[in-house]
Amino acid sequence: MSVQPLVFSDQDLQARNTLGLPARAAVAVLEDESAIPALCEALAAGRKGRDGVAPMFVLGGGSNLVMLERPRHRVLRVALRGIRLRDETADHWIVEAAAGESWHGFVDHCLSRGWPGLENLALIPGTVGAAPVQNIGAYGLELDQRLHSVVAWDLRAGRAHDLRPSECGFAYRDSLFKRDGAGRWLIVRVRFALPKAWTPRLDYPDLRDHPGLRAERGASVSGRPASASSAAPSPRQVFDAVCDIRRRKLPDPAVLGNAGSFFKNPVIDAGQAEGLKQRFPDLRTYPQADGRVKLAAGWLIERAGWKGRRLGPVGMHERQALVLVNHGGAQAADVLALARAVRADVRERFGVDLEQEPVVLD
Structure with missing residues (x-):
């Protein structure tokens, strides 16, 4: 079965960026990884000047973005879907998610399946594929601390890479994918190593002193076990507390x-x-x-x-x-x-x- 090439068409992007800025651009939607090789060929032809193709920007949830009204970039909107338990070791569940999945939805899904470890990163807007680009972090946890690997296409070279955390160039709110500029890397899948021997991360005072966790004051902090006299909070309790704190402190992009x-x-x-x-x-x-x-x-x-x-x-x-x-x-x-x-x-x-x-x- 032949793969249909991606078609870029003029679209309104105001609803695709959380700042709600007016913008229009040539947009294509990626729903199947099989379309990527043809995309790489088209981009290579454009770089050689044969068809005057504009540069391309990979768009996730639009939550870390300032859009000009008429950007010169074409936009590739990533809509790849799927979550699965890819592997299991004695110490970790290796969970894989497609780049177009909602980040918060993915964290919630993992907890519902009994795979804790990402709850401190709840309610961060955006997609799974965008999370490594920014090396997102919150309440004492950085994404690279839970990352197993990233499957990403180098669109300039036209090939896929399976990258370990040490190869991603992670730093504070930074990564190889961000530093190399828009249009080079296309993340398609992200894998996480989620710990079976889970302990809550309650380093931040806002989280440690949250009313929903206050009964668990003896719980572990910075990875130390809870005292015998009190039970540690559950992953879901930490998730709920993080969501409550973020909702109280931060405006909802759908409203403001x-x-x-x-x-x-x-x-x-x-x-x-x-x-x-x-x-x-x-x-x-x-x-x-x-x-x-x-x-x-x-x-x-x-x-x-x-x-x-x-x-x-x-x-x-x-x-x-x-x-x-x-x-x-x-x-x-x-x-x-x-x-x-x-x-x-x-x-x-x-x-x-x-x-x-x-x-x-x-």
């Missing part, structure tokens, strides 16, 4: 357009951090293994006076200063203007440069 945390938490050298701490005793600092110090970007933005402040149709959220929101009618230019203003104020006040998390589809 946003892209989640808009800036990375900056990491600076220890000397600079100590100088800032002397000036601002309540500065939130997190020592890193390499001797540097991570700062809370939300704290910096709030102290610079941007929490709840608007600039035209956009602003920083009233409950979480790290989240840039679209109050209605915003375009990419409005978002980028606000981001520049916030970065400039933080740099002037603290001497710290903030790095934007969402990528720009231009």
Whole structure:
């Protein structure tokens, strides 16, 4: 049976980005991996200048993205589906999910099947395939700590790779897939090694002190076993607590357009951090293994006076200063203007440069 080539057609993408920005582009939908070799051939022909093909952007859930109104990129929307238990060892379940699966839905599904380990990452928007690109993390857990492997096509070379975590170039909110730029890597499947000897990760105070987990104060923290006098919370209890915290702190993109945390938490050298701490005793600092110090970007933005402040149709959220929101009618230019203003104020006040998390589809 012959494989039908992917067809790109002009489509409205406002509902495909969580900031709700107006955008139109040439879009094709990938629902079957068998279409990828022909796509690679077409891209190779375009690079040789035979047909003037525009560059391509791989779109997941649109949750970490600032879309221009008329981007020059064509858009490949990944709609691959499927979740399965691929393998099992004495210590882990190896669970594989297709790139187009909802991330939160996948985490929920794993718990329903008795495969814990991802509950701290509940309610993060986006798709499974986008998760390794950003190396998502929350409440003391980073994705690369649970990753088994990534199946990804190098669209420039026209071949698939089965990549282990050490080959993915993971860093804080970064990876090989992100650094190599839009249009090179197409993640099709992601596998996770989920622990059979599970212990809750309750490092963050918001999570440890959550009312739903308060009865479990003796539960393990940072992997230490619970005391004999109290039972550790279940994976589902941790999942529910994470969802509750995120819903209280962060706006729902379906109600108020946003892209989640808009800036990375900056990491600076220890000397600079100590100088800032002397000036601002309540500065939130997190020592890193390499001797540097991570700062809370939300704290910096709030102290610079941007929490709840608007600039035209956009602003920083009233409950979480790290989240840039679209109050209605915003375009990419409005978002980028606000981001520049916030970065400039933080740099002037603290001497710290903030790095934007969402990528720009231009």
